[in-house]
Amino acid sequence: MPPSTLGRLGLLARDRGLQAGFGVLALFVVGDLRRDLLLTATYSASAIIASMLTTAWRTAAVAVASVTLAFLIGYLDDGPAGAEWALRGWLGAALGVLAVISAVVRDRREERLRRMTVIAATAQQALLSSIPSRLADVELAARYVSATTAAQVGGDLYEVSSTPYGVRMIVGDVKGKGIEAVQIAASVLSAFRHAAVTESDVGALARTLDAAVGRMVSDEDFVTAIVAEFAHDRITLANCGHPSPVLVAGRRIESLDPVEHTLPLGLGADPVLSTHPWPEGARMLLYTDGLVEARDRRGRFFPLDDHAEELADGSLDQALDHLVDQLLLHAGTHVDDDLALVLTEHHA
The missing domain is CATH 3.60.40.10 (PPM-type phosphatase domain)
Known part of the structure; x- marks a missing residue:
């Protein structure tokens, strides 16, 4: 595997947003499978947590994983004849979309702040000749x-x-x-x-x-x-x-x-x-x-x-x-x- 790919994988592994998002998702899934708590609608809470800590693209990855697991586990629990698993899955999907939108807004706000800080720092350094x-x-x-x-x-x-x-x-x-x-x-x-x-x-x-x-x-x-x-x-x-x-x-x-x-x-x-x-x-x-x-x-x-x-x-x-x-x-x-x-x- 090329060194650049290994470096990117290392950065992803150290991303606290991904760690928190997938960690919370794992807790929900394990709790659901062991105790039949029907938590599939709340799986997307992991994406909401990720949106506070990482980028929109990585938040989307957590959201996709949470929604996919929500539909899969819901289907396995209720079977094809049930309707509640689908409702819970779509509710989780809506929460996942909101998490991604929140991450996009935060990313743009932080980018504007970074640009303003760079402009101010450049102006300050120009002043202090x-x-x-x-x-x-x-x-x-x-x-x-x-x-x-x-x-x-x-x-x-x-x-x-x-x-x-x-x-x-x-x-x-x-x-x-x-x-x-x-x-x-x-x-x-x-x-x-x-x-x-x-x-x-x-x-x-x-x-x-x-x-x-x-x-x-x-x-x-x-x-x-x-x-x-x-x-x-x-x-x-x-x-x-x-x-x-x-x-x-x-x-x-x-x-x-x-x-x-x-x-x-x-x-x-x-x-x-x-x-x-x-x-x-x-x-x-x-x-x-x-x-x-x-x-x-x-x-x-x-x-x-x-x-x-x-x-x-x-x-x-x-x-x-x-x-x-x-x-x-x-x-x-x-x-x-x-x-x-x-x-x-x-x-x-």
Whole structure:
């Protein structure tokens, strides 16, 4: 038998829908033959179960088997003179047809969902274009970690721009999932690219972004974000409801918390700026909440503080790859929410 045929047979053998459908059918048949329960009309319940778990074609296979057995066993029980076996058989056939129709509707709905997810993921990846490895005296590296296939596409975003005021960066996270989140993220990035080179300070830049987000979202939607400006030996941050960056200078680890907590973009953000030393060789990690909210099997959050010191080891890319490996090890090879990571380093 050709290897391709063996592979297809193996896939069929592992299909949970087929296993469940034929398993239930076998139980009905064995119960009917042993105790004469007249269950032939319910044989097609096996097709209904299969329709919830497998494709329409495989559901049809279970339905055909159930209806065939219903007519055969009914005929053997009642004989040609009886009429009830035929009625039960036709009732089972009607249930089988409904099961196949249900599977067809589910298949089409899932295919539409898959297409929309692919479109959203493609749009999101197009938005998150590769950032340069260096701008002025700032070296950069970024990672985007997608969630499980069951999760929807999120609105995590990042961008960096060289301006007359220094290197400016935004890392943000749109509330919600799907196409709408990606559209909002695109608008935020567009507004940032325009305002980053025109606004005189990052506070004004954040307020401009807040106004842009407010025009496009409802009262319940928002974008958490942090806007950073790197100028020589100082970092200026405008934190709008976003997780605080982590600064690694030598072996000193510091969370750059805001002076005063501020509402996210779209809710009237007016951040109080905070300024921090930016010594040569120091690194700063900016991230979205998918990093610190990743849970292990016991429900424990990812302990970023335990791994922050490791951000100083190796190149920026190596440090980020190691952090992602530790995250996946903690969460069990997958995460439940998309996350964006940007690691920077000061090189005079």
